[in-house]
Amino acid sequence: MVSGERLTHVDATGAARMVDVSGKDVTVRTATATGRVLVSPAVVALLRDGSVPKGDALGVARIAGIQAAKRTPDLVPLCHPIAIHGVEVDLVVEHDGVHLSATVRTADRTGVEMEALTCVAVAGLALVDMVKALDRGATITDVRVEHKSGGRSGEWRRSDQRSGGSSAGGSSS
Numbered sequence: 001m002v003s004g005e006r007l008t009h010v011d012a013t014g015a016a017r018m019v020d021v022s023g024k025d026v027t028v029r030t031a032t033a034t035g036r037v038l039v040s041p042a043v044v045a046l047l048r049d050g051s052v053p054k055g056d057a058l059g060v061a062r063i064a065g066i067q068a069a070k071r072t073p074d075l076v077p078l079c080h081p082i083a084i085h086g087v088e089v090d091l092v093v094e095h096d097g098v099h100l101s102a103t104v105r106t107a108d109r110t111g112v113e114m115e116a117l118t119c120v121a122v123a124g125l126a127l128v129d130m131v132k133a134l135d136r137g138a139t140i141t142d143v144r145v146e147h148k149s150g151g152r153s154g155e156w157r158r159s160d161q162r163s164g165g166s167s168a169g170g171s172s173s
Contacts, residue, residue: 009078018078024109029150031104033116035143037127038097040135047093047131057130058091058098065089065123069104069115076118082108084115089123097138100124101146113145 008019039047046052054060066087073081086105091098102119104112124140131138149155 016078018080019110021080021109024152026107026109027150028105028107029111029148031111031113031116031148032146033102033113033120033144034146035100035120035124036097036141037100037124038139038141039131040137041096043131043135043138044093044095044097046134047098052130052134054130054133057127058093060130061091061098061100061123061127062089064126065100065102065119068122069102069112069119072115072118076114079114080108080110082106082110082112082115084112087115087119089119091123091127098127100127111148111151113148117143117145 009016011017043052047057050056066089068075069087070084073079084104084106086103088103090101092101100120100123102116102123104115104119106112106115120143121140124143128138128140145158147155147157
């Protein structure tokens with residue numbers, strides 16, 4: 001936290017509260033999150049061939065991610081229920097696993113960073129569920145926000161992909 005800022009999800013006594021966003025402007029807001037699911041070379045080969053025994057693992061993960069983005073306020077207690085206007089989920093099979101990317105869009109009073117993160121995390125969980133019989137060591141890793149735009153704080157983009165550093169743009173909204 002930057003010096004002088006206060007936590008917005010706690011009141012003066014330290015009790016959790018839901019932030020009142022009614023005074024904020026409705027703006028177009030976008031957030032992109034990414035993550036990875038690390039799997040064995042055998043699973044990578046099955047994913048590339050589309051021959052995972054349980055079925056279309058990447059398709060199931062994509063749909064699970066979209067559903068999760070829409071249900072984020074049910075899972076994250078202080079998240080506002082907002083209209084989700086678009087969700088894009090990309091899954092790319094790489095040499096050691098699957099790279100997941102989700103971009104979520106809305107026109108509302110608060111951002112969609114949590115929805116993008118939830119999308120990636122649940123897509124990863126669904127993918128692990130689809131391959132767990134083949135690779136009990138499948139691992140979800142590196143789930144993080146890469147970019148957000150809209151709202152009072154404007155645009156933010158992760159500047160250091162390796163260390164998780166942040167860039168100019170202020171706090172999320």
